[in-house]
Amino acid sequence: MQGIDALLLSVGPDLPWLTGFAAMAMERLSMLVLPAEGRPQLILPAFEADLVHDREAVMDLVPWAETEDPIALVSRSLGAHRAGNLAIGDHTWSRFLVALQAEMPDARWQQASNVISSLRAQKDAAEIEALARAGAGVDRIAAELQTGEIPLIGRSELAIAADIEARILANGHRKVNFCIVASGPNSSSPHHHTGDRVVQSGEPILFDFGGTTAEVDDAPGYCSDTSRMIFTGEPPVEFAEAYSALQAAQEAGVRAATVGTAAELVDSAARTVLTEAGLGQYFTHRLGHGIGVEAHEDPYLVGGNDRPLAAGNAFSVEPGFYIAGKWGARIEDIVVATDEGPRRLNNSSHELAIVEA
Amino acid sequence: MQGIDALLLSVGPDLPWLTGFAAMAMERLSMLVLPAEGRPQLILPAFEADLVHDREAVMDLVPWAETEDPIALVSRSLGAHRAGNLAIGDHTWSRFLVALQAEMPDARWQQASNVISSLRAQKDAAEIEALARAGAGVDRIAAELQTGEIPLIGRSELAIAADIEARILANGHRKVNFCIVASGPNSSSPHHHTGDRVVQSGEPILFDFGGTTAEVDDAPGYCSDTSRMIFTGEPPVEFAEAYSALQAAQEAGVRAATVGTAAELVDSAARTVLTEAGLGQYFTHRLGHGIGVEAHEDPYLVGGNDRPLAAGNAFSVEPGFYIAGKWGARIEDIVVATDEGPRRLNNSSHELAIVEA
Numbered sequence: 001m002q003g004i005d006a007l008l009l010s011v012g013p014d015l016p017w018l019t020g021f022a023a024m025a026m027e028r029l030s031m032l033v034l035p036a037e038g039r040p041q042l043i044l045p046a047f048e049a050d051l052v053h054d055r056e057a058v059m060d061l062v063p064w065a066e067t068e069d070p071i072a073l074v075s076r077s078l079g080a081h082r083a084g085n086l087a088i089g090d091h092t093w094s095r096f097l098v099a100l101q102a103e104m105p106d107a108r109w110q111q112a113s114n115v116i117s118s119l120r121a122q123k124d125a126a127e128i129e130a131l132a133r134a135g136a137g138v139d140r141i142a143a144e145l146q147t148g149e150i151p152l153i154g155r156s157e158l159a160i161a162a163d164i165e166a167r168i169l170a171n172g173h174r175k176v177n178f179c180i181v182a183s184g185p186n187s188s189s190p191h192h193h194t195g196d197r198v199v200q201s202g203e204p205i206l207f208d209f210g211g212t213t214a215e216v217d218d219a220p221g222y223c224s225d226t227s228r229m230i231f232t233g234e235p236p237v238e239f240a241e242a243y244s245a246l247q248a249a250q251e252a253g254v255r256a257a258t259v260g261t262a263a264e265l266v267d268s269a270a271r272t273v274l275t276e277a278g279l280g281q282y283f284t285h286r287l288g289h290g291i292g293v294e295a296h297e298d299p300y301l302v303g304g305n306d307r308p309l310a311a312g313n314a315f316s317v318e319p320g321f322y323i324a325g326k327w328g329a330r331i332e333d334i335v336v337a338t339d340e341g342p343r344r345l346n347n348s349s350h351e352l353a354i355v356e357a
Numbered sequence: 358m359q360g361i362d363a364l365l366l367s368v369g370p371d372l373p374w375l376t377g378f379a380a381m382a383m384e385r386l387s388m389l390v391l392p393a394e395g396r397p398q399l400i401l402p403a404f405e406a407d408l409v410h411d412r413e414a415v416m417d418l419v420p421w422a423e424t425e426d427p428i429a430l431v432s433r434s435l436g437a438h439r440a441g442n443l444a445i446g447d448h449t450w451s452r453f454l455v456a457l458q459a460e461m462p463d464a465r466w467q468q469a470s471n472v473i474s475s476l477r478a479q480k481d482a483a484e485i486e487a488l489a490r491a492g493a494g495v496d497r498i499a500a501e502l503q504t505g506e507i508p509l510i511g512r513s514e515l516a517i518a519a520d521i522e523a524r525i526l527a528n529g530h531r532k533v534n535f536c537i538v539a540s541g542p543n544s545s546s547p548h549h550h551t552g553d554r555v556v557q558s559g560e561p562i563l564f565d566f567g568g569t570t571a572e573v574d575d576a577p578g579y580c581s582d583t584s585r586m587i588f589t590g591e592p593p594v595e596f597a598e599a600y601s602a603l604q605a606a607q608e609a610g611v612r613a614a615t616v617g618t619a620a621e622l623v624d625s626a627a628r629t630v631l632t633e634a635g636l637g638q639y640f641t642h643r644l645g646h647g648i649g650v651e652a653h654e655d656p657y658l659v660g661g662n663d664r665p666l667a668a669g670n671a672f673s674v675e676p677g678f679y680i681a682g683k684w685g686a687r688i689e690d691i692v693v694a695t696d697e698g699p700r701r702l703n704n705s706s707h708e709l710a711i712v713e714a
Contacts, residue, residue: 024548027646027653047547047641050681066643067660090452095468097451111452190404191381284404286423289384296384303424324407 005084007034007112008074008100012091013220013293014116020218021055024048029070029096032059033077041077043070071099078104087112117298121290122312127222128336128345131291131314134213134224135334135345137171142228142348145207148355153201153232157181157194164209173211174221177295180208188328190285190320201356202233204327210295223295225316226346227332230353242321243329243352245277250331250350253287253301253317257335257342263305270319279321282328288316291334309337314345362441364391364469365431365457369448370577370650371473376416377575378409386427386453389416390434398434400427428456435461444469474655478647479669484579485693485702488648488671491570491581492691492702494528499585499705502564505712510558510589514538514551521566530568531578534652537565545685547642547677558713559590561684567652580652582673583703584689587710599678600686600709602634607688607707610644610658610674614692614699620662627676636678639685645673648691666694671702 009015009032016022023030030044046063064070083106161179182192184203210225253270267287274283286302318332333346366372366389373379380387387401403420421427440463518536539549541560567582610627624644643659675689690703
């Protein structure tokens, strides 16, 4: 493991991705100590040990009673590695890292993603199919929005979002990760907090939503994420033209996402199209993020990331333009880099849908 | 601030509790740098800055563009304090702490809860009323279970939990934090994962559920948490007797929870009753946890915690017994220590409810 003596994993997606077991996010520490050689040990609250007895084939359980100190047990599990190179799970609460550092002052720390994220980023066939199923689930909802099946005009963003969230759960997901409904001028805020603004006629609405599918046996759930635009009536020429440029930029980004292409060049392929249309200054975020068991993970399609895409990388391609106080737009698909070229996992229409209901 | 030069707060409840602003849990860092003296600075993604412009009266915004390094901006905001005593928010992702430590090798780190948790633990009148409203919400659901309004026999734990979760949201909560439905032998697992077991006649069911209420203006939401027991038919004498001891233990715990009493003595007041009934070995967890904007927070009612309760402390009192593979039980109320004595915030019946539907 690249000079690392042990991995320490707690909350976050690495642990369920590796083992099928998820630590509860709480003040009682559950932590897997995974040495470079030797058997993993799972330190966990004693009264939860009955939930994981079936995992004793692959790891030793080290239960701690309510009046014991789990930090000391992690240190004991590490043995001589407590003065070694340790990699801590990215999402582990800092309170535990601070306590571990006090307990083991000679250890050298790095983030576990240095080891794990490139593994997680290369999806195998089963993972790609899981992402495709998740994508098909949100595509159905996008189509329901585009065909006017979900009423929009006269309803609040929050009411519309509640409809979408219920449909995310009804379409193969275990949980909703986010649901942005940004209407009218709110569409100019990329991470708009969906609120009580009522949708009017003659304005754009930006939708960006996704969730995590249910676990299957010990396989964790996988994430969906898509963005589509609707105009409540005929759009002004200025918006329609900008949207066409956005659509071309998104196409260019997808086409550029081939195995071996540096991540930042995929970003610039899309960005160039918007810049040439005079919209470059309004595209204020990176082109995309990796996706898998986590909604955002490696690889990131962003200036400065010169790592080439590998077969099995899955990521969003989501250019946008945001003109403060006026309007904005984004189109987003999940794409997989394959040896046969980029494969889109979102396939609802990319046209600007006109919905007058 | 107790020798601390600056607080660094990101995800988790401290930031919204202090400021009303919550950082998104994601790979893009949002972090408030709060020096012991001087103006706070909020480092955040540039394209989210429009969401917080209304906070510029109380903090400076330090937006970072997608190709900038937020860690370097945090270090710059700290100035000379980058070699000082820094307290990091307990839930901050370790990847950010590891990166901050590499950027500022001379800093000394501790957890922010050393400063904040005793402040958060002393609830003011408005916070206590918010907790009481949350408690009244779940009490209504407990009563609906106890009166048989929610069908049990012949339904799976998950189906019953879905009913309860919908009612949590319908009773003043913005989100469900957990919903344990543990039937028959599953009741012997304190943190049972609610599953597809179908409820039978003639067995105990342990319910433990709670959520977080909606934010009001800039005030964050507050949590509820209650546990009640139902028997689907007449209980065997052995169970009924153990339940009576549990009820007495819970009463003893609540009565002991007076201002000035050491937290561990509240635990032992309840534990002694169960021990005298021969059930001490089956009470495998601490008596309780503090509650507020977070479902579990200080003070913890556990052996080894000799800190005296203060007026305004809010916490659970939740003794239980768990006999592996057979059955278990728990009764839980949220209680506030006040100068007039302990005040229960959960007031549904503490009796063992008999429900035959």
